[in-house]
Amino acid sequence: MSAVQTTETTVDADVEQIRRLVHEYSRAIDTFQLTGVVGTFADDAVWDMSALGAPQASGIDQVRAAFAALIDSLTACCHFTTNHLVDVDGDTATGTVYCHAFAVGADGSRAENLVLYSDDYTRTAKGWKFQRRTVTPLMPAAAPAE
DSSP, X not given: OHHHHHHHHHHHHHHHHHHHHHHHHHHHHHTTOHHHHHTTEEEEEEEEOGGGTOOOEESHHHHHHHHHHHHHTEEEEEEEEEEEEEEEETTEEEEEEEXXXXXXXXXXXXXXXXXXXXXXXXXXXXXEEEEEEEEEESSOOOXXXX
8 A cells, every 4th residue: 555655756756846847847937947948858858839930949048049049039028837637657757737927028028828738748857858859839829009
């Protein structure tokens, strides 16, 4: 019985750490902390926003460059994440997260997006990281405010 409890406890702890990773990602983007957002990704990670017109970034250097460009293009940003499902399998995991995001561009334009993150996670020496994060729109983007 204790082995089962230990396994369940370990998986529960992993799930909570992965959920925290998602929140750290959102907070880092929303506070324009490039080092923080890049730190949520594994060195060989992929960040794929191609469904929203951005090029796919492969490897930590491309991920850093993509987020630097994104952060430079914004003056405000806010991510609300919900409905996070996580399945852990040893040192890897998969998950999905719904996100409602608002952003204000450097030119004053406003955007609102409803997306689904499809995630692959990996356990590293520094804890859980994104191995792959794919962003898929759930609805057409809201029209810019007049």
